[in-house]
Amino acid sequence: MASPVKKDKQIGDVIIQIQNIHKQFRTPRGTVHALRDVSLDIRTGEVVTIIGPSGSGKSTLLRCINRLETFDRGDIVVDGIPLHGAKNINRIRTEVGMVFQSFNLFPHLTVLDNIMLAQRVVRKRANTASKEKAMELLKRVGIPDKADVHPSQLSGGQQQRVAIARALAMDPKIMLFDEPTSALDPEMINEVLDVMMALAFGGMTMVVVSHEMGFARAASDRTIFMDGGVIIEENTPDNLFDNPQHERTKLFLSKIL
Amino acid sequence: MGQSAKTNQDAPSPVPELIQEPPTVPDLLFGLARRVPWWAVLLFLLIFWVGVGMFSDKNNRDILDWLADRPEVKTNELYDVVYEVKTEVLLVSETIRVRDLANEFTTISTQQVVSQADGVITCPEDAAEGCLSQRGVVVTYQDFENADRAAPDGVVETKALRSGSVGTLVRVTLADGTQTVVPPHEILSEEEGILSCDRVAVPDCESPSGQIITFNRPYSLHQGIRVRADAQIRHLDDGYEITIRPNRILSRREGTLDCAPDAPADCTSIPATFVVYPEKIIGTELRGEGDNDIRVRTVEEQTISIARNRIISMDVGLVTCNRSEDPRCQDYEGTIVSVRGETFKGQLSTESGSQYDIILAGDAESTEFERRDVKEETRSPDGCTATDAETCEITITMNDSTVAGRIVADNDNGVTVETVPEQIVTLRKGDIYSTTARTYKTCALNNPRGCNAGIWLTIIVTLSAFSLALVIGLIMGLCRVSSNPILYHLSTFYVELVRGVPLLVILLYFAFVVSPQMRDAHGIIGDITHPIYNFLTDIEVQVLGNESFLAEAVIGLAVGYGAFLAEVFRAGIQSVSKGQTEAARSLGMSYFQSMRHVILPQAIRTVLPPLGNDFIAMLKDSSLIAILALPELLQQGRLYSTRTFKAIPAYNAVAIFYIVMTLSLSLMVRAVERRSRLP
Numbered sequence: 001m002a003s004p005v006k007k008d009k010q011i012g013d014v015i016i017q018i019q020n021i022h023k024q025f026r027t028p029r030g031t032v033h034a035l036r037d038v039s040l041d042i043r044t045g046e047v048v049t050i051i052g053p054s055g056s057g058k059s060t061l062l063r064c065i066n067r068l069e070t071f072d073r074g075d076i077v078v079d080g081i082p083l084h085g086a087k088n089i090n091r092i093r094t095e096v097g098m099v100f101q102s103f104n105l106f107p108h109l110t111v112l113d114n115i116m117l118a119q120r121v122v123r124k125r126a127n128t129a130s131k132e133k134a135m136e137l138l139k140r141v142g143i144p145d146k147a148d149v150h151p152s153q154l155s156g157g158q159q160q161r162v163a164i165a166r167a168l169a170m171d172p173k174i175m176l177f178d179e180p181t182s183a184l185d186p187e188m189i190n191e192v193l194d195v196m197m198a199l200a201f202g203g204m205t206m207v208v209v210s211h212e213m214g215f216a217r218a219a220s221d222r223t224i225f226m227d228g229g230v231i232i233e234e235n236t237p238d239n240l241f242d243n244p245q246h247e248r249t250k251l252f253l254s255k256i257l
Numbered sequence: 258m259g260q261s262a263k264t265n266q267d268a269p270s271p272v273p274e275l276i277q278e279p280p281t282v283p284d285l286l287f288g289l290a291r292r293v294p295w296w297a298v299l300l301f302l303l304i305f306w307v308g309v310g311m312f313s314d315k316n317n318r319d320i321l322d323w324l325a326d327r328p329e330v331k332t333n334e335l336y337d338v339v340y341e342v343k344t345e346v347l348l349v350s351e352t353i354r355v356r357d358l359a360n361e362f363t364t365i366s367t368q369q370v371v372s373q374a375d376g377v378i379t380c381p382e383d384a385a386e387g388c389l390s391q392r393g394v395v396v397t398y399q400d401f402e403n404a405d406r407a408a409p410d411g412v413v414e415t416k417a418l419r420s421g422s423v424g425t426l427v428r429v430t431l432a433d434g435t436q437t438v439v440p441p442h443e444i445l446s447e448e449e450g451i452l453s454c455d456r457v458a459v460p461d462c463e464s465p466s467g468q469i470i471t472f473n474r475p476y477s478l479h480q481g482i483r484v485r486a487d488a489q490i491r492h493l494d495d496g497y498e499i500t501i502r503p504n505r506i507l508s509r510r511e512g513t514l515d516c517a518p519d520a521p522a523d524c525t526s527i528p529a530t531f532v533v534y535p536e537k538i539i540g541t542e543l544r545g546e547g548d549n550d551i552r553v554r555t556v557e558e559q560t561i562s563i564a565r566n567r568i569i570s571m572d573v574g575l576v577t578c579n580r581s582e583d584p585r586c587q588d589y590e591g592t593i594v595s596v597r598g599e600t601f602k603g604q605l606s607t608e609s610g611s612q613y614d615i616i617l618a619g620d621a622e623s624t625e626f627e628r629r630d631v632k633e634e635t636r637s638p639d640g641c642t643a644t645d646a647e648t649c650e651i652t653i654t655m656n657d658s659t660v661a662g663r664i665v666a667d668n669d670n671g672v673t674v675e676t677v678p679e680q681i682v683t684l685r686k687g688d689i690y691s692t693t694a695r696t697y698k699t700c701a702l703n704n705p706r707g708c709n710a711g712i713w714l715t716i717i718v719t720l721s722a723f724s725l726a727l728v729i730g731l732i733m734g735l736c737r738v739s740s741n742p743i744l745y746h747l748s749t750f751y752v753e754l755v756r757g758v759p760l761l762v763i764l765l766y767f768a769f770v771v772s773p774q775m776r777d778a779h780g781i782i783g784d785i786t787h788p789i790y791n792f793l794t795d796i797e798v799q800v801l802g803n804e805s806f807l808a809e810a811v812i813g814l815a816v817g818y819g820a821f822l823a824e825v826f827r828a829g830i831q832s833v834s835k836g837q838t839e840a841a842r843s844l845g846m847s848y849f850q851s852m853r854h855v856i857l858p859q860a861i862r863t864v865l866p867p868l869g870n871d872f873i874a875m876l877k878d879s880s881l882i883a884i885l886a887l888p889e890l891l892q893q894g895r896l897y898s899t900r901t902f903k904a905i906p907a908y909n910a911v912a913i914f915y916i917v918m919t920l921s922l923s924l925m926v927r928a929v930e931r932r933s934r935l936p
Contacts, residue, residue, distance in 0.1 A: 068839055094845035104840035107935055108858045117854055118844035150935060163840075170844060 011221065012044035015174060015205055016065060021074030023060055023229075034060045035071065036229040044173070047206045049216040049237065052226035053252060058209045061226070062176050065207065066096040079173060094122055097167030101179040103159040105151035105166070111138070112147040115166045123170065130169070137165035141195050157188030161195055168199075175199065177208040211256060213241060225249045292931075293924065300920055304913055317906040323897045324890055324910055326710040332701035335542045340553065341535030341690040343507060347514065348530040349457055349489040351503060355396050355481030358388055363481060369398045371478060378480050394483040399476035406440070409475030414445070418452045419468040429470055433458065437474075445471045457514060457529050460496060490532065507533045507690070535690040541698055551684045561660055564671040569595040569657065571672070576661040592664045594674055598632050598655030605649040608642065615651060632656045697799075709800055712914055714889040717800070718811055719876045725815035726875070727868075730822025735852070737827040748823065755820035760813075761881050767813040768806045768885050806885035814882070818875055825867045829860035862933050869926030873919050880915075890914055 023035035034057045042048055050058040063069040064076060067083050075084040078092055086092060106114050112134050119130035138144045141161040143154075151159055160180055167175060177196065181189045193215050200206055200219040208220065216223050216237045223237040225246070233246045244250045280288075312318050351367040358380055376395040380388035399411070417429035417437070426438040432455050450469040454462035488503045510531045516524035540553035576591035601624075603617035613631070614623040634653045641649035666673035700708035709717065736748035755763065775786035793808035801807055833856050841851035883892035891911055898907035 066843055068843060090842075090845045090847055093843055096843075098840075098843040100836060100840060102836055104834075104836035106837065106840070106855055106859075108862065118841075118846060121850050121854060122845040152935065166844070 010203070011046055014041045015044045015079055016040075016042040016207070017077040018042075018061070018065075019075050019077070021061075021064060021071045021076060023057075023064065023069065023071045034229050035064070037074070038229070038231060039074075040224070040231065040234075042174075042205065042207060044205050045203050046222065047200045047204075047208065047220040049220040049223045050207065050209045050226060051211055051216070051223060051252075052232075056226045057229040058226045059178055062178050062207060062209050065174075065176055066093050066098055068098075090122070094118075094170050095172055096174045096176060097170060097172035098176045099160070099163050099167055099178065099180045101182050103151070103156070103163045103183070105159055105163055107151055110148050110150055111143075111154070111162050114151065114162060115169045118166070119169050133169055134165070137168050138162075140168075140198075141165045142191070155188060156184045157191045160184065160188075160192045164192075164195055164199075174205045174207070177206065177210065179209050179211075181210065181212060213237075213256075217241065225252065227252070292928075294927075297920060297924060300916065304916060307909065308913055311906055311909055317903070320894070320897050320903070320906050320910045323893050324711040324914055326700040326708050326713055328708060329699060329701040331703050332699040332707070335698060335704055335707075338540065338542050338553070338692055340538045340540075340551075340684060340692055342538055342684055343533050343688045343690050344492070344536040345510075345531050345533050346490040346492050346536075347457065348506075348509070348532045349491050349498065351486070351488045353396060353398075353486045354484045355398070356391070356484050357479070357481045358384065358391065362484065365396075365398050365400075369400075369476075371397045371399060373397075373483065378482065391482045395480055396483050397478055397480050400479040401437075401474060401476045403479070404475045404477045406475055410478045412443075412473035412475050414471060415474040416452060416469055416471050418465055419447070419470050427470065429472075430465075439470065439472045439474075443472045443475070445473060447471070453525075453527075456524075456527060460491070488532070490534065501534055505534050507535065509533075538684065549686050551686060551689070553684060561662075561675075562666075562671055562673045563594060563596055563660065565669065567597045567599065568672065569597050571595075574661075591662055592674065593659055593661045594672065596658050596660055598630075598657050600652060600654045601626070602650070602652045605636070605641070605643045605651045613651070613653065614643075615653070626653060626655075630655055710888040711893045712890050712918075714801075714887060715876070715879050715918075718807070718814070718882060718887070718889060719872075719879045722811045722814035722818070722879070723872055723875050725811065726818040726822050726871075729815060729819030730826050733819060733823035734826025734830060737823060738830050752820045752823050755817060756824075758817075760817045760878055761884065763817045764810060764813040764881055764885060767816070768809040772806075772809050801888075805887060806882070807887060810882040810885050810887055814875060814879065818871060818878075821871055822868070825864050825871065826860065828867075829864035830856055832863050833859045862935065865930050865933060866926070869922070869930070872926070873922050876918060876922065877915065 018038060018040040020037050020039050021035055022033075022037060025032040025034055038057075038061060040048075040061075050061065052058045060069055064071050064083075065078065067086070067089050071084075075082050077083070079095055081092055083089070083092065105111075106117065109117060112131065115134035115137060116127075116130040119125045119133060120127065123130075125133070135144060135147065138147055141164055143158050143161060146154060146158060146162075151162065154162065164175075164180075180196065181192055184192065189212070193212060196206070196208070196215065197219050206220075208215070210216065220237050223235060223240045224231055225233045225240065225244075225248075227248055233240060233244065233249045235245075240249070241253065244253055312321060352364050353367060353370065354362060354364050356362050358378060373394055373396050375393070377390055377392045378395055379390045399413070415431070417431050417439070419427060420430045420436065421428040423438055426440055427444065428436060428438050430436050430452075432452055447468055447470045449467075451464050451466045452469055454464045456462055486503050487500045488506060489498060489500050491498045510533075512529060512531050513526040514529035515526045538553060543552040543554055572593050572595075574591070574593045576593065601615065601617055603615040603620070603624075606614040606616050606623040608614070611628050613626045613628065615626060616623045631653045632655060634651060636652075637650045638648075643649060660674045662674040664672055665675045697704060697707040697709065700710075700713070733748045733751060736744040737752070739745050739748075758766075772790070775790045777783075778786045794804055797803075797805050797807045837855055837859065838851055841855040842848075846854070879889060880891040882889055883895065886892065888896075894907045894911035898904045901907075
């Protein structure tokens with residue numbers, strides 16, 4: 001799976017600046033401190049993989065970047081706009097595409113309409129322009145023949161590829177992936193990873209929460225290991241996987257590899 | 258690979274090709290029959306059997322007319338309208354009623370008015386105790402009655418007829434008939450002549466002649482607060498006089514009042530003021546013929562006096578109206594007078610199969626009589642004909658007739674009966690100032706808006722109340738899932754409150770508590786509620802033709818069902834997974850965009866079956882509004898049953914109407930559900 005193609009892209013300026021953010025969930029059984037003083041910079045064109053055990057706060061961190069989750073303290077600056085108290089969060093969200101673990105396609109719309117909807121109502125594109133864009137993206141993810149079917153008639157891998165196309169249709173500067181392959185059958189994982197890989201090599205800024213070591217090694221520039229709401233270790237994927245510095249990282253890697 | 262290669266050799270393929278053939282008619286029927294559930298077929302058959310059994314009897318069939326509002330195929334009775342038609346009339350007088358500081362009211366003519374302006378009248382220093390200064394439109398006017406003769410504010414040269422004397426004073430009669438006394442020093446001149454009377458005030462007045470005195474009539478200026486203003490007007494064609502408010506006058510014109518053709522020779526044309534005002538004409542619009550005209554049938558009372566010696570009998574009874582002319586007219590308790598036909602005597606002039614022409618005694622010309630109206634005739638000499646020129650005397654007695662209506666006078670001379678015949682008026686469209694208060698008349702295919710009783714009212718009420726309930730339910734349902742605590746708690750309060758009160762109580766509450774309170778509210782609240790109340794009343798008048806509890810019933814049903822629908826919508830919205838909102842929001846859609854394009858389309862598919870159930874339940878619950886005396890299906894059935902004591906056909910028919918509607922709806926809901934199901 002690991003692509004032999006060498007990365008050929010430019011790492012640019014910082015586009016996401018996470019500054020000492022804290023996040024607490026208040027539940028009836030007590031308060032969970034999901035993120036404790038997390039700081040991280042991500043540059044344009046960079047592909048960052050976040051790994052960690054469940055409950056480590058990696059998904060929460062990802063969802064904070066487009067404020068699907070609010071944070072209590074600190075700030076996140078996306079493309080020069082601080083999210084804390086941002087007036088027009090919808091404008092930032094159009095610049096940040098997101099792909100979910102459970103696809104979250106709109107079941108009442110066809111594949112084509114799924115990709116066209118946000119283009120029309122948010123980007124205010126004309127019907128023809130948004131249709132053209134949708135068909136082009138469907139070709140890119142390899143399922144142009146499925147344009148007129150409903151999501152429930154697709155396999156999991158195809159659905160996730162439609163979800164990626166839907167996010168790309170907004171021409172985002174950043175793509176967030178929240179465990180995009182965890183809900184898929186093993187034989188469908190690759191078709192999704194291939195699309196992501198192509199995207200990564202195309203120079204897209206990506207933050208990926210995933211346990212796909214192959215993808216991390218092949219496509220990502222940096223891998224971050226999180227546990228208990230803090231970043232434990234941060235390194236290039238090869239160094240992190242082959243030569244972990246931290247005891248907690250070693251323990252975790254020993255269990256999943 | 259080898260296997261597939263082998264398969265390719267087995268040509269032609271053993272799998273038969275799918276051939277798309279158009280479905281045949283039996284196929285379609287079978288498909289349709291399979292979709293209609295067996296219980297529906299059974300029920301429809303049962304209803305058909307009961308219906309045919311019951312209504313094949315002609316005696317039982319009129320209940321159907323009651324429940325279906327006597328529908329007709331075609332009618333030319335469209336609706337009742339109030340037209341305001343620009344009509345030119347003679348302005349007889351304009352008066353102002355004023356109130357002075359002593360709270361005394363005086364009516365004065367506008368000719369006496371010197372000035373009118375907003376202001377205050379203050380109490381003089383020597384005023385009685387309790388005098389309060391008054392604010393309003395202050396009218397300063399010439400007061401002749403209470404003039405200070407010693408120091409008048411002014412004099413008007415006046416002509417009057419001498420009618421006597423009191424000591425040194427001269428008693429005179431003014432042109433308007435009032436009398437006054439004049440001291441000798443005010444008299445300017447006296448001569449023989451005619452005092453021309455005011456033909457504007459009294460159309461057929463006679464000008465008296467005698468000694469005409471011209472004198473200076475003194476007046477004092479008085480002040481009062483204007484209370485109201487009136488204008489007395491007269492229609493020149495029929496002499497009909499009414500009083501209107503001057504602000505209804507559209508335009509004024511100075512002209513001359515000409516003499517009638519039969520006026521005495523000394524009559525002269527006199528100056529007069531003519532005004533145009535919007536005259537109200539209420540009637541039923543008939544199918545018009547011209548582009549510029551509208552034909553309206555108005556109902557106008559007519560009084561008929563009958564001499565006592567012609568009355569055969571007088572009975573109290575039901576005055577029946579002509580249903581073929583006006584299917585909705587109401588019979589009323591009145592008096593039916595049988596009248597002996599009049600007898601006419603005269604010379605037979607000509608005679609035909611259907612007519613007599615008779616020169617009545619004392620008349621110069623002949624009068625026509627229809628032969629069918631004549632009960633008996635005698636001729637002298639016996640058997641003479643019209644050819645026996647100027648010798649054939651004939652006496653005819655007309656048929657007895659009946660006059661039905663209300664007795665307005667009953668004395669020694671006879672009785673006067675007021676009947677209500679019809680008149681057809683043609684209005685020019687250009688003269689119509691405004692058209693208000695349409696009430697649709699006969700229920701017919703070309704006038705479906707006239708269908709407003711029985712099953713039609715049930716349908717109208719259910720559809721409008723359910724639409725309103727959908728709006729209320731959707732808004733409240735959205736509030737129920739809102740993160741805004743105020744909206745959430747308000748909507749929860751509404752839902753819990755309304756769900757805890759029986760629908761019947763809600764209906765009665767709206768009819769007898771909310772509605773009267775809205776009508777009678779004072780102050781700022783009244784300023785808000787009065788326009789709403791009036792608006793709703795206007796709608797009621799347009800739908801049912803009179804004020805009723807229609808709006809209260811619709812709003813009551815909608816508010817009652819809104820709570821249930823709010824819960825349905827809340828459940829539907831919450832049934833859509835949170836990931837859908839997140840996906841929509843992550844694409845940059847706003848809260849409302851994601852609701853509109855993503856959440857609600859999915860939620861509505863989920864809630865269609867419960868919505869359909871609630872719609873059917875509301876159709877049935879619309880029978881509760883019978884308690885507000887609205888003529889819907891159940892109420893019409895009850896009325897019929899209590900009037901005729903035919904309870905079995907009445908309630909059978911009501912039940913059949915309801916079940917046919919609910920059953921069809923239930924099948925429709927199933928079909929819609931099947932259509933909207935996602936693949």
